[in-house]
Amino acid sequence: MKKLMFVSLMLLGLASYGQTTVQGKVVDENNEPIPGANVLLVGKAEGTTTDFDGNFTFNTDEVPPFRLQFSSIGFSDFITNVTSNNQTLTITLSEANTMLDEIVISASRTPERIFESPVSVERFGLKEIKNTTAESFYGGLQNLKGVDINTNSLTFQSINTRGFATFANNRFLQLVDGMDNTAPGLNFVLGNLVGMSELDVQSVEILPGASSALYGAGAFNGILFMTSKNPFDFQGISAYAKGGVTTQDAAGSNFYKDFGVRAAHAFSDKVAVKANLSVLTGEDWHANSRVDLNNPGADRSNPAYDGLNxxxxxxxxxxxxxxxxxxxxxxxxxxxxxxTGYDEADLANYNAESVKADFAVHIRPFADDLEVILNSRIGRGTTIYQGANRYAVAGFTMQQHRLEIKNDNFFVRGYIVSENSGDAYDTRFAAINVxxxxxxxxxxxxxxxxxxxxxxxxxxxxxxxxxxxxxxxxxxxxxxxxxxxxxxxxxxxxxSAFNTVINNGDLTTGAKFIDKTKFRHVNGNYNIAHLIDDWADIQIGGSFREYELNSQGTIFTDIDGPIKYNEYGAYLQVQKKFLDDRLKFTGSARYDKNEFFDGFLSPRVSFAYTLGEERNHNLRVSVQQGFRNPTTQDLFIGLNAGRAILVGSAPANLDRDVRTFEVSESGQALIGQSTVELVGRDAYENAYSTASLQAGAPEAVNTPLVQPEEITAFEAGYRGQVGKFTIDLSGYYNSYSNFLANTTTAVPFYGEAGDGGLSLLALQNGDFQVYQTYTNSEADINSYGATVGVDTKLGNFDLGVNYTFAELDIDEGRYPDLRTNFNTPKHKVKASFGNAALFKNFGFNVNYRWSDSYFWEASFADGDIPAYTVLDAQVNYSVPSIKSIFKLGGSNLLGDEYYTAIGTGFIGSIYYLSWTINP
Structure with a gap:
């Protein structure tokens, strides 16, 4: 803490005081304000955005004259000269056919145009939120190119890019105002279940690829950034109310409602506060498949029947x-x-709920760009989560508390993320133990x-x-x-029996999950460009994280108390333009160290070159290495999931999982005892491959302990304006090593695996236990793909089409037991057509998505996902006199129910009507 305070004070001392103030308003050609427009100091990483009424105030230590650049999606850039202090500007932006001039921050941790970003990046801003056809802004992200959303339930959608995803997508990182939104014990993001209210969203950026060089271990296959509205820039009271129905063959028609309110006020140019609350309730998608995947065609008359749900x-x-x-x-x-089993509907409450609240205080002690932020977020959700089993998540809560100090050149941020599983329970174990x-x-x-x-x-x-x-x-x-x-x-x-079971955390007799895991995180970034006369954009930064696992022995092997461990990292990035600012070089390197593994270096190098007399074509290439640390569960899980006992492979975990098993009568005659005790180490050092048992040729295996997974990612792309068409295309090739994988082993109750005698008798007598281990595959695994998007205007109509290709490259014949969970269609096509101003105050938008069939592979169940087509649409009407937008829309209007994973409920249709005030 003393070191953190010293660093904060040092950075505060380096922070510059605003000497020049520029204010004004940004409007369109109809003199309507443009909220969320970017205001950027040309040549430096300083800027701000306009508020709901298009107003802005920009403070800088730069002395006039200098230039400001104004941009917003759907409008052409405009650059103007600032010649004096306290100058007031009125800027008019004209509509444009290109979206490539919009400013993003995520790709390089500094403001830059999408056009010259060194890697692929997608952006979803205020205009897209207004025009989205989905029932929520988060659902609308699935219309972006290269982005997949796997729907687990009504309130839990899992975003994925470039393959390798289950609902527990621990290869994808999500940040909310810079805070990792990962549930600490679950190790993955619960969609927007406990995220951000759409009233407070200023922008969403998605990097669909490895980003470890800047963001560390979690940014392995993609990263999503949600940035909220600053109460200094977006003041007033905003609210929305949505109502409608969900329809599904299994569940019928059910009422769906969602409402939210945002209040923000700046008491002065030094203090501002904001608060948000949103509540969503509805009927979840029912899962009622009675298919027996192990015995196709079998029904409940089969004595060995095992139905999917x-x-x-x-x-x-x-x-x-x-x-x-x-x-x-x-x-x-x-x-x-x-x-005889029970249907899921007998065991799970399908009432879906998401409640999100947050409060923030923003302080600008010197009324300039130096800002101190105190922010607390809490979310509570009720949903169905599908992992190894189907879990009824009732009253799950997650909290995030943040203290941040920043200005245009640096930030220091410390936060804590904690979760409480509430009344969550495992539906499979609920049935077994009832x-x-x-x-x-x-x-x-x-x-x-x-x-x-x-x-x-x-x-x-x-x-x-x-x-x-x-x-x-x-x-x-x-x-x-x-x-x-x-x-x-x-x-x-x-x-009575059911309630007793779901309130019991011992899975031998109960079904409840207890999880109060948390992590603490500190990170900072400093851009030293202003100290070297902007010769280059140079950034340094680092982070430290401590995990505290606390499941009281129900998930992790923490029966004797919480388990703590830590990791840290540091990075450097240099960005420089050459050749009349046409060639842009970006070089990054990051070092990370986890307590259990050797340190890892993640470099990234990219070149982007702008061509054409009008500088409207850009080519880019990049290569980077990344890594992914094993998750908390990969390291310290100790869970009997029914079909197997899951045991993590941290060295300190191998002897923590201790269980007692009954020996058969035949086995008792051999060893003279009725019970045996096994430890987790046996699963790795004294076991047979279950695949060899199924083949009838038992083979002893020694499973190596898990190590970090690595990736080398190559990417090339083009962005440009060709006549009225905006084109954005990219291709990538990813090569994985030490691919994190699970194996299943069988531990004999007596004898040593491979002894050729006693242990084989144990297998013959059924005296063995199946374990799932966590390790790395020796397989060479590669994936590659491409995306292309074309946007244009037909008169006043917006038209966009994009295509995504993804493929997995692996020698399946050599590694038949490897489960990669690629879970991605080879081909996807998306299209949009709309007009934000078909006539005065009236707009509409239509989205079309088609997904190719693919094979779903996950711990719950495997199977083929048929191709599906989805059509969403909305019409909206604005009433400026009351600052309101009314929207009527629906998702899956064709009514063809589909699913994105084996075991979930079919996705039906949602029809809604919404009223948003002061969006």
Whole structure:
């Protein structure tokens, strides 16, 4: 803390005091204000934006004369001279066909035009929020080129770029006002469930590629930046109200509502505050698939039935009816039997909710660009999350608290992110343990066999049935007898048992998840360009993070108390223009060190060259290396997920996961004990490959401990204006090494794996436990792809079309067991057509999306995703006298239900009407 205070004071001492003030207004050709327009000091990383009424105030230590550049999406840039202090300007921007002059910050941590950004970048600003056809600004991001959204539930959408994504997308980073929005214990972003109100969003920027050179380990496959409105620039009270219906075959039609309010006020030129609140409620998408993926075509008449969205039927065993009855082998036979499960609808509450609130105080102690920000955010959500199982997330909360000091040349930011799982529980374990609370597995299978055997023999001997007919009748009788008195959903007995289970954090008898994990983060950045007369743009920065895992032993191996560990990093970037400012060089390097791994250097080099007499063509190439540290779960998880025990591979974790298992009667005769104790280390050092067991040739394996994943990313692109057409295209090639992967191993209860004797008998007797380990693949994994977007105007109509191609390159024959979770369609096409001013105050927009079929691979389930087409549209009407916009719209207007992952509910349609005041 003392070091942090010293650095802050040192930077404060270097901070410059404003000597020149320029104010004014930015309007369009109809004299309407342009909110959110960028005001940039030419040649320096200093700027501001206009407020809702188009007004701006810009302070700088630069002494006139100098030049200011004004820009906004959909308008041509305008540069004007400032000749004196306290000058007042009125700037009129004319409409343009290009969006390439808009200013972005994320690609280089400094303001620059999209046109000359060294890497691919997408931007979504105030105009796009107004015109989005989706029910929320966050959902509207899926219309950007190269961006995928996987829909987990109504309130949880997962953004992905360039492949390799499940809903737990820990290869993609999301920042809200510079704060990592990742849930600390879950290790991924919960969409905008606990993010930002659309009333407070000034801009969204997406970098669809590796960005480790500037942003560290989390920015591996893409990064999203959400920037909120500053209360000095955007004052007043804003509000919106949305109402409508969601429709789905499984759920019917249900009311959907969303409202929010924002209040901001500057008490002086030194103090301003703002507050936001938004609440969304609705009916989630119901998941009701009863398909048995392991037995295609099977239904509940199959004795081994295991339905996709049916839980509890995963508990199964092979019953040897002859051994149970003392008959000679072959008299009755044997069969695999599963317990009767419960539908997801019986176990999950589909009420979806998202509540977001934040409060901020902004202080400018010298009434210039030096600013101190105190900000707190809290979000609470109820949703369905799909990971290894389907989790009913009820009352999940996440908090972020930030202190930041900044000016145009530096920032120092410290914040804490904490989560509380609330009443979250695992629906699969809820079903399993409700069944067991009523009747133990042993008793249930005993009752099944007790009814099956006489029914089968009676059918054969008394009724003269064939063995198949007799077996079918016997299975019906066996299940009826075993289920006699079973707890029925909706009854008091069921509800009592269910509530007991979901409030119990021991997964051997309960289903509740307890997670109060947090992390603390400090980072800073300083641009020293002003100290060297702007010879080059040079930035230095660094960060430090400490994790504190706290699940009380329900997720992590922290049964004896929270687990802490840390990581840190530092970076340098140099950016310089040559050849009459046509050639732009950007070089970056970052060093990061995690407590458990060797340090890693992430360099990035890019060149961008501007061509043409009018400087309207830009070519760029870049290469960078990046890395991804194993997540908190990769390192310290210790969770029985049913089908396998998940055990993290941090060296300190291997002996923390200790479990006791019962030995079969045959095994007891061999080793003379009824129970054995296994530790997590056994999964890595004393185990067989489960793939080899399935192949009938057991092979002992020694699984290496997990190391950081690495990427080398190559990218080339072109941006330009060709007549009335704006073109933006890029191609990339990513090469991965130490690809983070999971393997499953089988640990024998006795003997040593590979001993050729006792351990093989353990496998034969069923005396083994399956574990999921965390390691790195030796496979050479590459991916490549391209995007192209073309935008133009047809009269006053806006038309845009983009195409994305993505492909995975791996030798599947050599690594048949590797699960990459690429989960990305090879081809995607998106188009938009609209007019923001079809006639006075009236506009409309239409979005079209088509996705190719692809294979979904995740821990919950694998399967093919069919191609789908989605059409969204909206019309809006502005009433300037009351500063209001009314919008009528809908998503998936074609009504063809689709899904983006195996196991989720089908995505239906949403129809809404909204009223936004002072947007």
């Amino acid at each position: 049916v839980y509890g039927d995963e508990v199964s065993t092979t019953l040897d009816f002859d051994a149970a009855a003392g008959f000679p082998s072959g008299t009755v036979g044997s069969a695999t039997i599963s317990r 069944n067991r609370a009523w009747k133990s597995d042993t008793q249930w299978f005993t009752d099944y066999a007790g009814a099956y055997i006489p029914t089968y023999l009676g059918g054969i001997q008394g009724a003269g049935l064939s063995p198949e007919e007799a077996s079918a009748q016997a299975h019906i009788a066996g299940r009826q007898a075993a289920d006699q008195g079973r707890l029925i959903p909706g009854t008091p007995a069921f509800e």
